[in-house]
Amino acid sequence: MNRILVVDDEKDMRWLLSNILKEDGYTIYEAEDCGRALNFLKKDSPPDLILLDLRIPGEMDGIDLLKEIKTTRPEIQVIILTAYGNIGSAVEAIKLGAYDYLTKPFENERLRLTIKRALESQKLTKEIFQLKNELKRELDLESIMGGSPEIKKIFEQINKVSDTNFTVLIEGESGTGKEVVANAIHRASSRGNASFIAVDCGAIPDTLIESELFGYEKGAFTGADREKKGQFELANNGTIFLDEIGNLPYHVQNKLLRMIQERKIQKLGGKQPFPIDVRIIVASNIPLAKLEAEGKLRSDIYYRLNEFKIELPPLRKRIEDIPFLAKKFLEEGNMELQKNVKGLQKDSLTMLINHHWPGNVRELKNVIKRAVLLAESMIEPSHLIFDNAASLNPPIIHEEKIAEGMSLREITKKVVYLAEKEAIEWALNMSSGNKSKAAKVLRVDYKTLLSKIKEYDIRYGIDCMESVP
Numbered sequence: 166m167n168r169i170l171v172v173d174d175e176k177d178m179r180w181l182l183s184n185i186l187k188e189d190g191y192t193i194y195e196a197e198d199c200g201r202a203l204n205f206l207k208k209d210s211p212p213d214l215i216l217l218d219l220r221i222p223g224e225m226d227g228i229d230l231l232k233e234i235k236t237t238r239p240e241i242q243v244i245i246l247t248a249y250g251n252i253g254s255a256v257e258a259i260k261l262g263a264y265d266y267l268t269k270p271f272e273n274e275r276l277r278l279t280i281k282r283a284l285e286s287q288k289l290t291k292e293i294f295q296l297k298n299e300l301k302r303e304l305d306l307e308s309i310m311g312g313s314p315e316i317k318k319i320f321e322q323i324n325k326v327s328d329t330n331f332t333v334l335i336e337g338e339s340g341t342g343k344e345v346v347a348n349a350i351h352r353a354s355s356r357g358n359a360s361f362i363a364v365d366c367g368a369i370p371d372t373l374i375e376s377e378l379f380g381y382e383k384g385a386f387t388g389a390d391r392e393k394k395g396q397f398e399l400a401n402n403g404t405i406f407l408d409e410i411g412n413l414p415y416h417v418q419n420k421l422l423r424m425i426q427e428r429k430i431q432k433l434g435g436k437q438p439f440p441i442d443v444r445i446i447v448a449s450n451i452p453l454a455k456l457e458a459e460g461k462l463r464s465d466i467y468y469r470l471n472e473f474k475i476e477l478p479p480l481r482k483r484i485e486d487i488p489f490l491a492k493k494f495l496e497e498g499n500m501e502l503q504k505n506v507k508g509l510q511k512d513s514l515t516m517l518i519n520h521h522w523p524g525n526v527r528e529l530k531n532v533i534k535r536a537v538l539l540a541e542s543m544i545e546p547s548h549l550i551f552d553n554a555a556s557l558n559p560p561i562i563h564e565e566k567i568a569e570g571m572s573l574r575e576i577t578k579k580v581v582y583l584a585e586k587e588a589i590e591w592a593l594n595m596s597s598g599n600k601s602k603a604a605k606v607l608r609v610d611y612k613t614l615l616s617k618i619k620e621y622d623i624r625y626g627i628d629c630m631e632s633v634p
Contacts (some may be wrong), residue, residue, distance in 0.1 A: 167284055169195045170212035172230070173246065174221050182216060182353075182484075185273055186280070190472035199225035205239050214242045214283055217263075228258060235262040238288070242283040248527075309349075310342055310526070311486025315478045319346065326473045327353035332425070334470050337477030340527030343448040344406060346475060351404040356444055359403030362396050365422050375417050376433050385434025397430050400443045410447040410470065411456045414464070421468045445470075461523040478521040480529060481590070487517050487529070494530045495544070498537030506537050508615045509544040515598040516549055521590060586621040589614070593623070 169191045171182045176197070181194045188515045194212060196202040199221055206211055215234065219227035227245065236239055245266035247255045255266035264283040267276060310316050327331055327350050336342045344363055369377050376385075380395030397405055407413075413421065424430050425445065429438035447470050449456070456462040480487065490508060499506055509517070513536075523526055528551075536548040588607065596602035604614040617623075 166190060166192050168192045168215065169214040170196060170202065170205050170215045172196045172215060174198060189277060198223045199230040202230055211238055212241060213287060214280060216244050216246055218246045218464050219251060229608065231258055231261050232262060243285045244279055274484055291450060301532040309587045311489045313483040313485040315483045316486065318461060319475060322475050323350050324543060326350065328355055330444060331473040332470055333446045334453060334474045335477065336452055336474065337450065338479050338525055339450045340525030341477040341479060342526055343477060344408060346477065347406040347446045347448065350446060356403050360400050361404050362400040363406040363408065364396050367412040371414045375413050375420065378552055379430050382431040382432050382434035382439050397443055398439055404446060407447045409449060411449045411451055411453065411462055422469060423488060425469050427526040480525045484518050488514060490526060490529055491533055494533035495537060499533045502537055504537055506540045506544060507542055513544050513549055516546055519594040519598045521594055585617065589617055589623055
């Protein structure tokens with residue numbers, strides 16, 4: 166039921182308007198001056214619409230009150246009531262944000278129709294505002310990936326690059342959310358209402374990848390009985406996301422380079438290239454610089470693709486996000502499996518924090534989904550089933566770039582540092598965060614282990630993490 170405030174110094178006019186509008190089911194309030202009208206604006210449930218007479222005695226007149234309304238409560242619709250001789254002021258009021266004006270005396274049906282249209286306009290404005298808020302929430306990586314400093318940094322990069330035409334390279338291990346970030350860039354850009362086409366270059370056979378990306382004409386090859394649009398054409402005016410770009414064969418790399426340079430594509434069997442307007446985002450779980458150095462990626466296309474790079478950290482490097490993601494995936498699992506698992510026990514959360522997560526966020530989602538299936542009330546440690554290879558074997562030291570000019574001693578020191586750190590992380594994972602057990606696994610003194618944990622700034626989480634409700 167909409168609330169309407171009638172502001173008029175004439176008692177008879179307020180009575181007339183109130184009776185007309187009460188018949189239509191509105192809740193009516195009355196104010197004889199601007200001071201009393203302002204009191205209604207301070208309420209928790211202010212009016213949806215105000216019928217405002219311009220000529221009101223006192224320190225404030227109708228124009229002054231309108232300015233105050235549009236400053237403090239811009240969502241409230243205002244319809245001006247004025248005499249024939251005051252049309253100029255009514256026009257001024259429209260410029261200040263009033264919805265419309267009615268001249269006294271007015272027809273009752275016109276009053277009803279104007280109010281109806283004003284409230285419909287207000288409803289539409291609220292819906293648009295809500296949609297914008299929903300879109301903002303969708304674009305907020307914190308609601309999808311967590312709120313760690315690393316994710317906030319990525320969100321800042323997205324904000325900077327989204328409305329440019331830069332080709333974006335996203336690098337990170339498998340399961341870190343590269344497509345999520347690519348989609349966020351697309352939706353935050355001016356192309357956000359157009360198509361977002363994702364292509365997994367590693368899942369398409371080499372013999373088919375060219376026709377899949379660029380399409381073909383009828384009769385281009387045996388079996389081509391009709392024309393087919395490629396993924397680039399389907400993404401026209403939007404964004405194409407080429408995942409695992411390093412899997413493209415050399416001849417397709419050549420064609421992609423020509424497309425980037427000329428902004429034109431040519432279908433297989435086509436006689437003439439045609440223009441295309443598409444934003445390109447690529448991703449790889451192997452650094453493209455490494456593929457380029459190994460001769461698996463053309464140098465010229467590497468520099469074309471590397472206009473702006475975003476590096477996604479592995480989950481083990483942003484453990485602050487694990488409790489949030491675990492709770493998020495638990496809620497999704499409850500919904501999908503129609504269960505009511507309430508949360509994780511403290512020991513379960515400690516196990517999640519200390520796990521190495523070679524499969525990153527994708528692995529965490531699978532672990533929680535399985536746990537929801539097995540659990541009844543709370544997720545216990547026994548419900549957490551990890552991949553055998555991930556949970557039983559010590560981690561393999563990840564390749565690190567060795568800076569040119571480093572001495573053998575410096576390289577050896579760096580490798581030892583990495584080996585010790587990952588060995589301690591593995592032992593803590595094996596012992597569910599129990600430092601005494603981890604020391605026994607590593608066959609070192611307990612105090613030595615504590616010193617190493619502090620030296621390497623290892624975030625093991627035990628004794629400080631609470632259960633996720």
